[in-house]
Amino acid sequence: MMDYPIVSSPTISWRVFKQALENRRSPVDSPADELSDEAYNICLAWGVNPAVALAFFVHESNVGTKGAARRTKNWGNLRKGPGQLRQVHTGVSGGFGEYASWLVSLNDFCKLLTGPLYVKGGLDTVSKVTPRYAPSADRNNPTSYAALVNELIALWERLSAKEA
Numbered sequence: 001m002m003d004y005p006i007v008s009s010p011t012i013s014w015r016v017f018k019q020a021l022e023n024r025r026s027p028v029d030s031p032a033d034e035l036s037d038e039a040y041n042i043c044l045a046w047g048v049n050p051a052v053a054l055a056f057f058v059h060e061s062n063v064g065t066k067g068a069a070r071r072t073k074n075w076g077n078l079r080k081g082p083g084q085l086r087q088v089h090t091g092v093s094g095g096f097g098e099y100a101s102w103l104v105s106l107n108d109f110c111k112l113l114t115g116p117l118y119v120k121g122g123l124d125t126v127s128k129v130t131p132r133y134a135p136s137a138d139r140n141n142p143t144s145y146a147a148l149v150n151e152l153i154a155l156w157e158r159l160s161a162k163e164a
Contacts, residue, residue: 001147001150001151001154002150002153002154003125003126003127003128003146003150004049004051004052004125004126004149004150004153004154005049005052005124005125006048006049006052006113006114006118006119006124006125006126006129007046007047007048007049007114007119007124008047008049008052009049010043010044010049010050010051011049011051011153011156011157011160012049012050012051012054012153012156012157012159012160013159013160013163014036014037014040015160015163016156016159016160016163017036017039017040017050017051017054017156018036018037018040020054020058020063020156021036021039021054021063024058024062024063024065025063025065026057026063026064026065027064027065027070027073027102028063028064028102035101035102035103038103039053039102039103039106042103042106042107042110043106043110045110046107046110046111046113046114047114048110048113048114049153051152051153051156051157052113052126052149052153053075053106053109053110054152054156055126055148055149055150055152055153055156056075056076056109056133056149057075057076058152059145059148059149059152060075060076060077061074061077064102068096069096071098072096072097072098072099072105073098073099073100073101073102073104073105074096074097074098074099074105075099075102075105075106075108075109076105076109076112076133077096078096078097078105078108078109078112079095079096079097113129117132118132118133126146126149126150126153127143127146127150129146130142130143130145130146130149133145
């Protein structure tokens with residue numbers, strides 16, 4: 001299985017990105033609040049492969065449809081804590097930052113992943129990121145987390161290649 005880099009050219013087309021959000025009935029792509037174009041472009045602006053950001057979003061909250069993220073609009077279920085970037089959150093709910101919008105939290109997610117705790121600190125692939133991002137101490141399994149994220153990215157890469 002491929003271990004995808006966090007920062008790379010997109011391996012997912014805009015159409016497959018949007019379809020993945022639509023298929024899961026994400027609030028990011030609801031008819032009233034269609035933000036998928038902007039979300040894709042935020043990833044590109046940070047150099048983050050949109051497939052990576054989307055796969056984390058799927059794993060953390062089924063694209064904003066499950067758990068605390070439904071209330072917090074927190075793309076990656078980012079926690080408030082030492083070393084974490086929470087300059088734009090509006091509050092805290094159960095340890096997770098609350099955001100005014102999905103796009104603000106996605107921007108924070110990309111900023112965090114590309115910063116010194118992760119990519120700039122040498123944790124530049126999905127498998128290197130997950131032990132810190134989703135540690136065992138928080139009742140996560142970083143290995144299976146990374147495997148699922150990498151599998152989703154590979155699936156979307158194949159679907160995107162079929163479009164070309």
